[in-house]
Amino acid sequence: MANEKVDVVIVGAGASGSVYASVLAKAGKKVVLLEAGPDWQMSDLISSEMWGRRIRPAGAPFLLEGKNPFGYAGQAGWGVGGAALHYFANHPRFLPNDYKIKSEHNRALDWPISYQDVAPFYDKVAHDIGMSGDAKAEEKWRPAGQSYPMPPMKTFRHGEIWVKGFESLGIRMVPAPVAMNSTEFKGRPACIYDGWCHVGCPTGALANPTVTYLSEARKAKAEVRALCSVTRVLTNAQGTKVAGVEYYDEKKVRQVQEANVVVLAAWSGQNSRLLLNSATDQHSKGLNNSNGLVGKYMMTHSIAGINAIFDEDIQNHLGTIGAQYMSYDRYGKTSYKDAFGSTYITCGAAQKTHDFASTRPDLFGPDLHDYMKRAARGFTRISMFGEGLPNIENRIELASDKDEFGMPLGRLTHSFDQDAVALWNANLEEGQKAAKAAGAKEVWVGRAAIPTTHLHGGTIMGTDAANSVVNSFGQCHELPNLYVAGPSIFPTEGASNPTYTILAVSLRGAEQLAAKWATVAG
């Protein structure tokens, strides 16, 4: 029967929501996932830039403000699989220093848990979804754990060519950990290195949620309702517990889904927007927001992108959009004298024509023609991800403009502080040195605006209701049958791409919820 009360309703069928769905459905709970976008199938993932655009629209726009507005539209997911349907699958861990930055440097915020609390879940996720890499090589920077289930991915000249350049600066490069198959894994094929991951991998070699946790959830009878946009989380009359959600279905008709437990897994922007829009008489500032921290401490990584052309055919069309090599050698928070924060270094992403065309918007006519000829064979690029620290002024609020369901749009204000700007500049300098040492004939960087990627914060975890929105499992301090999942619960963002940690922390939260079900849902 439609909209019969269920055990748990999960908002968002992306990376974090799919983990909760899998764990709870396998624990025998009746699970419904409400997903704003379409129910994408593998056959929708067509290896074409033009076709790939169809899977990117991300629902109601955010109003983007601040000195460094976040690139929301390019980062948000839309449809079953979420942004992880078409992500690059770089899967580095956060390091122990990310969890204790306040204790170690008296800056930013500590996580209420340590690396050791998350480590077993990193190992479990790797074996659940399939990851390729060299754990031993990484252990020069982190505590030992299990090996990855697959050996590193193949490398190609456009990645290998950077290694010597970085080594001349004392930066050791090792095979990058990625959620892609270097060999067949659990019935999914090995990668064919055609570099189309960014519009969704059509073969299943890339571990997007639809072929991993969500597939398991569906087998365990979780129901996915696509084209259903949640607008409010509902509470009981006393305001002591959540009771379900309000949503608009594919015909844009208002519906209510009652549930014993609600999990918000709608990514960093929407999780805060939903809580703020769910205000009631008892929760006048929004749900679970007595301390006013919902929507606060939004963080994003900067990307220092260094472009280079080599005077040889480096076969830049081969490989994946993930990295071939990576380094944590600038991950220490004080790696650079005049900056603060971690840097995660990657190289070796496959290139498409528009990738190198878009790095020289200043060229026209014969100059552009000459450049494209050189770049087609010799262009390669590295990305150095820089940490931004939590700042309460970086925030999400409700705007007066409304979406098609009458829900206020979110306004996301973001500015990098001096440390983050200094870190980005230091990375641009370091990366250019590496390119020259590697023998690049041309090296250049774009400085017009600081590129932003990966949104974190808004519903941060902490030790108690005075300093945070949720506990380390994602459970809300004020409403214990409401959970929040995804990078919105990170109190700091490190510099590592976040999804491996999103999956690990979600698994930890979901398993705790399943274990304590009677207390939480009762």
Ligand SMILES: Cc1cc2nc3c(=O)[nH]c(=O)nc-3n(C[C@H](O)[C@H](O)[C@H](O)COP(=O)(O)OP(=O)(O)OC[C@H]3O[C@@H](n4cnc5c(N)ncnc54)[C@H](O)[C@@H]3O)c2cc1C
């Ligand atoms: C191009 C690209 C490349 C990336 N590369 C990497 C990478 O290499 N490594 C890495 O770690 N990360 C990468 N990321 C980021 C990664 O995809 C995200 O960190 C991750 O998917 C976030 O997980 P999530 O569960 O919080 O959100 P998502 O996976 O985005 O899922 C959220 C879901 O919630 C749905 N939703 C939102 N609002 C509502 C609502 N009101 N009602 C119902 N449903 C709703 C959305 O439609 C979406 O499907 C990349 C992202 C992009 C876009």
Ligand code: SF4
């Ligand atoms: S390069 Fe590999 S992971 Fe990427 S789309 Fe092709 S087969 Fe999939």
